[in-house]
Amino acid sequence: ILNVEQSPQSLHVQEGDSTNFTCSFPSSNFYALHWYRWETAKSPEALFVMTLNGDEKKKGRISATLNTKEGYSYLYIKGSQPEDSATYLCALRNQGGKLIFGQGTELSVKP
Amino acid sequence: DAEITQSPRHKITETGRQVTLACHQTWNHNNMFWYRQDLGHGLRLIHYSYGVQDTNKGEVSDGYSVSRSNTEDLPLTLESAASSQTSVYFCASSEALGGELFFGEGSRLTVL
Numbered sequence A: 001i002l003n004v005e006q007s008p009q010s011l012h013v014q015e016g017d018s019t020n021f022t023c024s025f026p027s028s029n030f031y032a033l034h035w036y037r038w039e040t041a042k043s044p045e046a047l048f049v050m051t052l053n054g055d056e057k058k059k060g061r062i063s064a065t066l067n068t069k070e071g072y073s074y075l076y077i078k079g080s081q082p083e084d085s086a087t088y089l090c091a092l093r094n095q096g097g098k099l100i101f102g103q104g105t106e107l108s109v110k111p
Numbered sequence B: 001d002a003e004i005t006q007s008p009r010h011k012i013t014e015t016g017r018q019v020t021l022a023c024h025q026t027w028n029h030n031n032m033f034w035y036r037q038d039l040g041h042g043l044r045l046i047h048y049s050y051g052v053q054d055t056n057k058g059e060v061s062d063g064y065s066v067s068r069s070n071t072e073d074l075p076l077t078l079e080s081a082a083s084s085q086t087s088v089y090f091c092a093s094s095e096a097l098g099g100e101l102f103f104g105e106g107s108r109l110t111v112l
Helices: none
Strands: A005-007 A010-014 A019-024 A032-038 A045-050 A056-059 A062-067 A072-077 A086-093 A099-101 A105-110 B004-007 B010-013 B019-025 B031-038 B042-051 B054-057 B064-066 B076-078 B087-094 B107-111
Touching (some): A005 A086, A010 A019, A019 A105, A032 A072, A045 A056, A072 A086, A086 B042, A099 B042, B004 B087, B010 B019, B019 B031, B019 B087, B042 B064
Antiparallel strands (some): A005 A019, A019 A072, A032 A045, A032 A086, A062 A072, A086 A099, A086 A105, B004 B019, B019 B076, B031 B042, B031 B087, B064 B076, B087 B107
């Protein structure tokens, strides 16, 4: 069973702070790593799909890096805004194409 | 616009009843998935399908079944609902194997 771990479990920051959180996974079972953003009362929405070691992806103030050799990915948010408040999920794609999700990092940004 | 829809959005049922949650997507995606969301567990995979007549068990498949008779639909059936199946259920689809998932809005099921 693949074990995808995210840390921290929750994070509270002030508006304007930059923040980052971690997704760890078994490096031997890597095919792709997904990041999703999940706002309360909505559905998860994809942020990034990353496949190559050293990949860096960016969307606005949000960026992600990937290290497949050591089994981790970082998600960064620069200058957090209240609208960034959400749960951020990472998911590891296994050999069969399934996505196994971590438990998520819940981000709260206070104005 | 293409979309993925779930119904019902909210349902309350009694222990032992059969319940079916519908999932319908108009993207013509071959890959469809059912997840359940519970506090402390994140999203856990129940069943998935890679095409018509194909169904596979996920991490938490006991007590659930799915069928795939066409590309658009993957209904999830609870044969005999149990209180442990009280949860929020999300259907998702993807175009490519292992590709970005597109989620429905979720179905909240309460089993009394």
